[in-house]
Amino acid sequence: MKLKTALTIAGSDCSGGAGIQADLKTMTMNGVYGMSAITALTAQNTTGVTGISEVTPAFLQQQIDMVFDDIRPDAVKIGMVSSAALIQVIAQRLSHYQAQNLVVDPVMVATSGSALMENDAVATLKKLLLPMATVITPNIPEAEALSGLSIRDEAGMEQAGKALHEAFGCAVLVKGGHSINDANDLLYSGSGAVWFQGKRIANPNTHGTGCTLSSAIASNLAKGYSLEDSIRRAKDYLSGALAAMLDLGKGSGPLHHGFDLRGTFAESME
Numbered sequence: 449m450k451l452k453t454a455l456t457i458a459g460s461d462c463s464g465g466a467g468i469q470a471d472l473k474t475m476t477m478n479g480v481y482g483m484s485a486i487t488a489l490t491a492q493n494t495t496g497v498t499g500i501s502e503v504t505p506a507f508l509q510q511q512i513d514m515v516f517d518d519i520r521p522d523a524v525k526i527g528m529v530s531s532a533a534l535i536q537v538i539a540q541r542l543s544h545y546q547a548q549n550l551v552v553d554p555v556m557v558a559t560s561g562s563a564l565m566e567n568d569a570v571a572t573l574k575k576l577l578l579p580m581a582t583v584i585t586p587n588i589p590e591a592e593a594l595s596g597l598s599i600r601d602e603a604g605m606e607q608a609g610k611a612l613h614e615a616f617g618c619a620v621l622v623k624g625g626h627s628i629n630d631a632n633d634l635l636y637s638g639s640g641a642v643w644f645q646g647k648r649i650a651n652p653n654t655h656g657t658g659c660t661l662s663s664a665i666a667s668n669l670a671k672g673y674s675l676e677d678s679i680r681r682a683k684d685y686l687s688g689a690l691a692a693m694l695d696l697g698k699g700s701g702p703l704h705h706g707f708d709l710r711g712t713f714a715e716s717m718e
Contacts, residue, residue, distance in 0.1 A: 451481040452670040455515055456663060457508075457538055458527030458555075459500070460486050463493040471525060471663040478667035478685060483519060485511035487529050502530060505537045512541045522670035523549035525663050530565050532572035539576035549669040552581040552618075553662035554590050570594075574616070581618040583635075583675060585662045591622045602632070602643075609636030619675060621665075623658070635679060642676060644683055661686050 454475050461467035468484045475482030487508060491499035503511075515521065524547050529535050542550065554573060556565045565573075574594065578584055588599050595608040595615075605622045612620040619637035624646065631646030664682035665675075673681065 451479070452522045452667075452672075453481045453483065453519055454523045454525065454663070454666050454670045455483045455485065455512075455521035456525045456527065456666075457485045457487060457512070457529070458525070458659070459488040459490050459530070461490060461492055465494060466492075466659045467528060470659040471527065474660050474663040474685070475667050478664050478671075478681075480522070480667045480670050481519070482663075483515050483521065485515060487527075487534050490528075500530060502534065505533045508534055509537045509541055512538070516541075516545045516547075520545075521547065523551065523666040525551045525553065525666040526577065527553050527659055527662065528555040528565075529573070530569060532566070532569045535569055535572045535577055539580060542580060548582075549666065550581045550583075551662050551666040551669065552577060552584045553658055554578075554584060554586050554594065555658065556590050556593060578612075578616040578618060581616070582669065583619040583621055583637075583665065583679075584612070584616070585621045585623060585658065585665070586612075587623045587658060588625065591620075602634070605634045606636065606641050609634050609641065613637060621679060623661070633679070633683065635676065637675070644679055646683055646687065657686060660689060 456468055456471035456475070458471060459467045461469050464470070467490065468486055472482040472484060485508060486503060488500050488502045490497055524542065526538060529538060556570070570593070586594055588605075591605070591608045591612065592599050595611045597604065597608045597611060599605055599608050605624070609620045609622045613636045619635060622634045622636070624632040624634070633644045633646065635642045635644065661682050664685045665678045668678035668681045669675065
């Protein structure tokens with residue numbers, strides 16, 4: 449059986465719980481063939497980021513070209529991109545290849561609180577990359593930064609989701625949490641607002657949850673599911689990962705370390 453394919457364009461997490469490593473594990477567990485174009489190497493673990501070493505724009509372009517020239521992705525997830533120059537390369541190459549099913553996770557701050565994006569990169573992200581996206585997946589602080597609105601409740605999530613959709617023309621999944629609700633996420637698209645209900649799981653192992661969710665959405669889009677179904681399946685997958693309560697490190701613990709939370713690999717390829 450020919451596997452569907454997905455490309456992650458993001459930073460590397462040497463501790464294995466977020467970034468490229470979490471993306472590839474999630475793609476595998478969701479039954480697609482995962483590929484990567486690395487934007488930066490990071491020295492990090494579940495407690496923080498101590499160093500970031502970017503690749504050059506030319507080398508990032510070379511990685512993207514080599515993937516598309518051989519194994520065309522059925523979906524693309526874009527995660528941590530810290531500079532404007534790298535965002536420009538991504539937007540140009542994805543436009544050149546007419547890439548489809550683009551999931552943009554606007555990673556601005558790590559779960560630990562470390563800043564991951566330069567100030568001028570945010571403006572470039574908004575100008576070039578967000579308008580190309582099928583869906584963007586900001587958390588509450590990211591949605592506030594992108595929209596300029598304050599979010600204090602679910603009505604605020606809807607207001608921000610609508611504002612971002614109107615500004616960039618893409619669907620917007622505003623992720624709950626951050627004291628707003630249990631784990632309810634809002635999708636705002638041309639069809640209006642749709643809520644995805646979730647239940648907060650008391651698990652400190654939250655390192656990489658955003659990477660995991662966006663990669664699972666991309667994986668399901670690659671397999672041909674609708675956006676709503678892809679989000680629903682991704683949330684189910686993430687809930688299973690959190691419920692597994694894996695604890696590996698001195699900090700909060702990375703979310704994924706290569707085990708299949710849905711059963712066998714064959715089951716994940718449905």
